[in-house]
Amino acid sequence: MKFSxxxxxxxGRKEVFHILRDPFTLATALGLPVFMVVMFGSAxxxxxxxxxxxxxxxDQTSASRRLMDTFQSSGYFKIHRVVSPNEAxxxxxxxxxxxxxxxxxxxxxxxxxDRGSQVQCLxxxxxxxxxxxxxxxxGKIQSIxxxxxxxxxxxxxxxxxxxxxxxxELNSKWFVIPGLxxxxxxxxxxxxxxxxxxxxxxxxxxxxxxTTPVEPLEIIIGKLAPYGVLGITAMVFVYIIARAVxxxxxxxxxxxxxxxxxxxxxxxxxxxxxxxxVTRNQQVAMQIAMMSGxxxxxxxxxxxxxxxxxxxxxxxxxxxxxxxxxxxxxxDTFLKGSRMVDLGIPFLALIATCxxxxxxxxxxxxxxxxx
Amino acid sequence: xxxxxxxxxxxxLIQTLRDPRMRVLLFVMPCVQLTLFGIxxxxxxxxxxxxxxxxxxxxxMSHIYERATVSKWFLPxxxxxxxxxxxxxxxxxxxxxxxxxxxxxxxLARKGAPLQVLVNATNVTQxxxxxxxxxxxxxQTVLDDLKISLPNPPIQFDQRVLFNPDLDTSVFMVPGTMAxxxxxxxxxxxNLAIVREKELGTFEMLISAPISxxxxxxxxxxxxxVLGMSNFPLILMVAVFAFGVPMRGNLLVLLASALTFVCTxxxxxxxxxxxxKNQQQATxxxxxxxxxxxxxxxxxxxxxxxxxxxxxxxxxDPLSHYMGLLRNIMLKGGGTEYVLTHISVLGTMAxxxxxxxxxxxxxxxx
Numbered sequence: 001m002k003f004s005x006x007x008x009x010x011x012g013r014k015e016v017f018h019i020l021r022d023p024f025t026l027a028t029a030l031g032l033p034v035f036m037v038v039m040f041g042s043a044x045x046x047x048x049x050x051x052x053x054x055x056x057x058x059d060q061t062s063a064s065r066r067l068m069d070t071f072q073s074s075g076y077f078k079i080h081r082v083v084s085p086n087e088a089x090x091x092x093x094x095x096x097x098x099x100x101x102x103x104x105x106x107x108x109x110x111x112x113x114d115r116g117s118q119v120q121c122l123x124x125x126x127x128x129x130x131x132x133x134x135x136x137x138x139g140k141i142q143s144i145x146x147x148x149x150x151x152x153x154x155x156x157x158x159x160x161x162x163x164x165x166x167x168x169e170l171n172s173k174w175f176v177i178p179g180l181x182x183x184x185x186x187x188x189x190x191x192x193x194x195x196x197x198x199x200x201x202x203x204x205x206x207x208x209x210x211t212t213p214v215e216p217l218e219i220i221i222g223k224l225a226p227y228g229v230l231g232i233t234a235m236v237f238v239y240i241i242a243r244a245v246x247x248x249x250x251x252x253x254x255x256x257x258x259x260x261x262x263x264x265x266x267x268x269x270x271x272x273x274x275x276x277x278v279t280r281n282q283q284v285a286m287q288i289a290m291m292s293g294x295x296x297x298x299x300x301x302x303x304x305x306x307x308x309x310x311x312x313x314x315x316x317x318x319x320x321x322x323x324x325x326x327x328x329x330x331x332d333t334f335l336k337g338s339r340m341v342d343l344g345i346p347f348l349a350l351i352a353t354c355x356x357x358x359x360x361x362x363x364x365x366x367x368x369x370x371x
Numbered sequence: 372x373x374x375x376x377x378x379x380x381x382x383x384l385i386q387t388l389r390d391p392r393m394r395v396l397l398f399v400m401p402c403v404q405l406t407l408f409g410i411x412x413x414x415x416x417x418x419x420x421x422x423x424x425x426x427x428x429x430x431x432m433s434h435i436y437e438r439a440t441v442s443k444w445f446l447p448x449x450x451x452x453x454x455x456x457x458x459x460x461x462x463x464x465x466x467x468x469x470x471x472x473x474x475x476x477x478x479l480a481r482k483g484a485p486l487q488v489l490v491n492a493t494n495v496t497q498x499x500x501x502x503x504x505x506x507x508x509x510x511q512t513v514l515d516d517l518k519i520s521l522p523n524p525p526i527q528f529d530q531r532v533l534f535n536p537d538l539d540t541s542v543f544m545v546p547g548t549m550a551x552x553x554x555x556x557x558x559x560x561x562n563l564a565i566v567r568e569k570e571l572g573t574f575e576m577l578i579s580a581p582i583s584x585x586x587x588x589x590x591x592x593x594x595x596x597v598l599g600m601s602n603f604p605l606i607l608m609v610a611v612f613a614f615g616v617p618m619r620g621n622l623l624v625l626l627a628s629a630l631t632f633v634c635t636x637x638x639x640x641x642x643x644x645x646x647x648k649n650q651q652q653a654t655x656x657x658x659x660x661x662x663x664x665x666x667x668x669x670x671x672x673x674x675x676x677x678x679x680x681x682x683x684x685x686x687x688d689p690l691s692h693y694m695g696l697l698r699n700i701m702l703k704g705g706g707t708e709y710v711l712t713h714i715s716v717l718g719t720m721a722x723x724x725x726x727x728x729x730x731x732x733x734x735x736x737x
Contacts, residue, residue: 024648028655040666043684045676046495052675067526092533094706095699098675116525125535126702128414128543129673135530136503142528150525158475158513161485162502164492165459175495187658199651279392282650283563286657287396290555291404294658299408304671306497308418314411332462335493342461 007214011222018196019226026230029192033184033234037241040180046172048133053077054097056088063108063149067119070145071101076137085120092124099123099134111150166251166335173246178334179303181238182327185261186268189231190293193272197223201280216366224269231265242334252333256340260329263350267322268293270357277365297323325350375582379590380597387564387594397560401552401602405609408548413540416500421445422458425470432475435512436468444504459491466490466501479517534702541614546697547670549606550632550690554664557599557633559657561640565591566653569644584732592637599633610701620700624710628700631717632693638724639689645731664690692717 019026053071057064072079080097082088088100102120104110110117121138123131146152167174200206209219242248250257272289279285299305300314301323307315318324325346332338340347388394421439425432440447448464455467469487471478478485488505492498535542568574568591577587603626610616618625643660647653665671667681668690674682685691692713699709 022651024652025655028659032659036662039663039681043666043677043681044672046499046672048673048676050675090706093699093703094709095695111525114525116523116527118527118529121528121530123530123532125532125538126543126698127669127673128538128540129669129671130675131532131538132414132500135532136499138528138530142524142526146524146526152522152525154522156510157479157517158509159485160488160502160506160509162488162490162505164490164498165456167492167495167498170492170495170498172495175493187662196651199649202650281390282654283560283567284390284392284396286559286563286650286654287393287400287555289654290559290658290661291396291400294662295404295408298665298671299412305412305414306416306494308420308497309413309415310411314407317411331493336460336462336491338460338462 003215003217008218008222008225011209011214011219012225015196015223015226019230025192029188029230030234030237033181033188034237034241036184037177037180037238038245041173041177041241041246044172044176044180046175047170048130049076050078051076051099051130051134051137052080052097054080054082054088054091054100055103056082056085056100057103058085058105059103059107061108063111064103066149067103067107067145070141070148074137074141074144076134089122092122095124097124098127098130099138174248174335175331177242177246177248178330179301179327181235181242182264182301182323182330183297183303184238185231185235185265186297186323186326187294188234189227189265189268190272190275190289192227192230193224193269193276196227197273197276199282201276202282217362220273220362220365224266224273227269228262228265231269232261235261235265248334250334251337253337253339256338256343257330257333260326260333260343260347260350263347263354264322264326264329267350267354267357270354270361271322274357274361274364277361277368296321300324301327303327319349320353322350322353325353373586376586376590376593379582379586380594383564383590383594384597387560387598397556397598398602398605401556402605402609404552405545405548405606406613409541409545409610409614412544412548414496414543415538415540416497417443418446419444419497419501419504420448420463420465421468422448422455422464422466423468423470424455425468426474429470429474429476431479431512431516432468432470434516435475435509438512439468439505439508442504442508444500455489459489464491465494465497466505468505479513542616542702544670545610545614545616546701547668547694549610550668550694550697551665551670552606553599553602553629553633553693554636554661554690556602557595557636558640558643559661560598561592561595561637562644562647562653562657563650564595565641565644566647566650569647570649585729588641588729588732592641595637595640596630596633599637600630603629603633616701618701619703620705624705625697625700628693628696628710628714628717631714631721632689632696635689635717635721635724638721638728642724642728642731645728664688667691668694670694687720689717689720 055068055071057068068079071077082091085102088102091097092100100122104117107117123134125131164170243250271293275288276285279288300318300321307318307324328346329343332343423436439445455469458464458467467489469489471485475486486509490498490501532538611618643656644653647656667685667688674685674691677685696710696713699705
C-alpha cells in the first residue's frame with residue numbers, strides 16, 4: 001500500500017482532538033514554557049552578590065574599621081560582625097556565613113611598623129558556585145584596602161585590556177535564557193510523545209489502529225505533527241518573552257534559528273516516539289524519558305556545566321545529545337549572530353541525530369507491527 | 372502494624388519490582404548516573420581555546436602564550452594570521468590575545484603596555500574566568516622575564532578554603548547529584564503508581580474492599596519510602612568509595628535526614644497524584660515539579676542571588692534543604708543547629724503534605 005497524506009492527516013486530526021480534549025496537557029504544553037522562562041529568567045544570576053560574610057575584629061582600631069568599611073562598600077558582601085575568631089569559624093559550619101574574615105589583634109600596629117599584617121580569610125568550600133567568585137572578590141578587596149589604608153599602590157608594568165564580545169556587560173540573563181529555552185523544549189517534546197504513544201499501547205488502542213489500513217509511517221507522521229506544531233508555538237512564545245521581557249538581543253538570522261529549532265524538535269519528538277515504542281508502558285517510558293532526555297539536556301548540554309571542562313571521553317559523549325548542539329546554535333544565533341557557515345558542525349550533527357532517531361523509530365515501529 | 376497493611380505493602384513491592392526494567396531503573400541507574408555525572412560535571416572553567424597575535428620576535432609575548440597553553444586552563448589554537456574578531460565569531464577560539472603594535476616586549480620597555488584580550492562573552496562564567504587566569508599568567512611571566520619584582524603589599528589576605536581545600540569538583544557535585552537522583556525514585560514513582568491504579572480502575576476495587584482509606588494510603592506510600600531508602604546506601608557507597616567524598620558527620624544523622632526527605636518526597640508524590648486523572652497528567656505533573664525543584668535546589672545556581680520572593684520559593688523546595696543537609700553533614704560534619712532546623716523544616720513539610728493528601732483523598736473518595 002502506498003503512503004497517503006490523507007490517512008496521515010486523519011491520524012493527525014484525531015491526535016489534535018486528543019490534545020484539545022485534555023486541557024491539562026494543552027495548558028502545560030503552552031503555559032509551562034512561558035512560566036518557566038519568566039521564573040528562571042528572573043531567578044538565575046551568576047554574578048554573585050550579597051554573600052554572607054562574618055567578620056571578627058580583634059583589633060578595634062581605625063585601620064581595622066577601615067578594612068571592614070572596604071568590605072562593606074564593595075557591595076559584594078552582607079557583613080555580619082561576630083565577637084570572636086572562633087565564632088567566625090563556627091558560622092561556616094552552621095551555614096550562616098559563606099566566608100569569614102578574621103582581623104588579628106595587632107593589625108594596625110603591624111601595619112605601621114612595616115612588618116605587614118596578615119588577615120585570615122576562610123571560605124566555605126562546600127558550595128562550588130560561590131567559592132570562585134569570592135576568591136576573585138577577595139583579591140580585588142586586598143588591593144583596594146592596600147591602597148586606602150596603607151597607601152600602597154604600585155603601578156603595574158603592564159595593562160590587560162579585556163573586551164567582552166557579544167555580551168559586554170556580562171549579563172547573566174543573556175547567557176541563561178537562550179539556554180533555558182533549549183532545556184524546556186527538550187523536556188516538553190520528549191515527554192509529550194513518549195506518553196501519548198505509550199498510552200495507546202497500554203490502552204490497547206494501538207492494536208486497534210493496526211487493524212485499520214494505515215501505514216506505520218502515516219501513523220508516525222500523523223502522531224508527531226500536532227506535537228511539532230505545539231512545540232513550535234511554545235518556542236515562539238519563549239522567543240517573544242526573551243526579547244520583550246528580558247531584553248535579550250537577537251543579532252543572528254531568524255531563519256537559521258528557526259531551522260535549528262525545527263530539526264531539534266523533530267529529533268526529540270522521534271526520540272520520544274522511539275522510547276514509547278520500545279517500552280509500551282508509561283511508567284517505564286517516563287523513567288527513560290527522564291534519564292535520556294531531561295537530565296542530559298540539563299546537565300550535559302553545556303547549559304551550566306561547561307563541556308570543555310569535562311574529561312575527553314565525556315566531551316565526545318555529549319555529542320550524541322541533540323540538546324548540546326542546539327544549545328550552541330541557540331546561543332550563537334541570539335548573541336553572536338553566527339551565520340550558517342559557522343554553525344556547520346552543529347547543524348550536521350543535529351541532522352544526523354535527527355535522521356538516526358527517525359529511522360530507528362520507524363524501523364522498530366514497523367517491525368513491531370509485522371509481528 | 373496490622374496484617375492487611377503488611378499484605379498491601381508486600382503486594383505493592385512485588386508489583387513494582389516485578390518488571391525487570393524497573394529493577395534496573397531503580398537500583399542500577401542511580402549508581403551509574405551518579406558515577407557519570409560525578410565524573411563529568413564541574414563548575415570549573417578550563418580548556419578554553421586561546422589564540423594569540425604577535426610577532427615571532429616578541430619573546431615575552433611568546434612566553435606568555437606558551438605558559439598559558441601549557442596550563443590546564445587554555446588550549447592552543449593555531450590561527451595566526453586571520454582577523455581576531457573573526458576567530459571568535461566563527462567559533463574557532465574562545466579568547467584571543469592581541470599584542471600592541473610594535474610588540475609587547477617593546478611596549479613593556481616604554482612602560483604601560485596595553486595588551487588586548489578579546490573574549491567571547493556568550494558564556495558569562497567562562498568569560499569571567501578568562502580575565503582572571505590571563506591576568507595572573509601575564510603578571511607571572513612579566514615578573515619572571517624582566518626580573519621585576521613588585522614589593523609585597525602590607526596587607527595580605529591569607530585565604531583558606533575549608534572543607535574542600537583542593538576545590539575538588541566531585542566533592543561539590545556528588546552530594547547534589549545524590550539528592551537529585553533520589554527525588555526521581557521517590558516522588559515521581561509514588562505519583563505514577565497511584566495514578567496508574569486510578570486509571571486502570573483497580574483503585575475503585577480497593578475502596579470497595581474492607582480496608583480503610585488510611586490503610587490504602589499507607590499501603591501505597593510505605594513501599595516507596597522503603598524503595599527510596601534502599602537506594603540510599605547504594606548511592607552513598609558510590610559517593611564515598613568511588614569519589615572519595617568525605618563522610619565527616621554521623622551516619623545516623625545522615626540516614627535520619629534521608630528518611631525525612633524520602634517521606635516528604637513520597638508525600639508530595641501522593642498529593643500530586645490526587646490531582647491527576649491519568650498517567651500522562653501524572654508524568655507531566657512530575658516534570659512540572661521536578662524541574663523547578665532541581666533549579667531551586669542550589670546545585671546549579673547560587674540561591675543567594677535570587678530576588679527575595681524567589682528565595683522563598685527555594686525555601687519551599689525540599690530538595691534545597693536536603694542538598695544542604697547532605698553537604699553540611701558529609702563535608703562539614705553537621706552543625707547541630709543547622710541539621711535540626713532543616714530536618715524539622717523537612718518534617719513539617721511532610722506532615723503538612725500528608726495532611727493535605729489525606730484530605731484530598733477523602734474528598735475524591737467521597
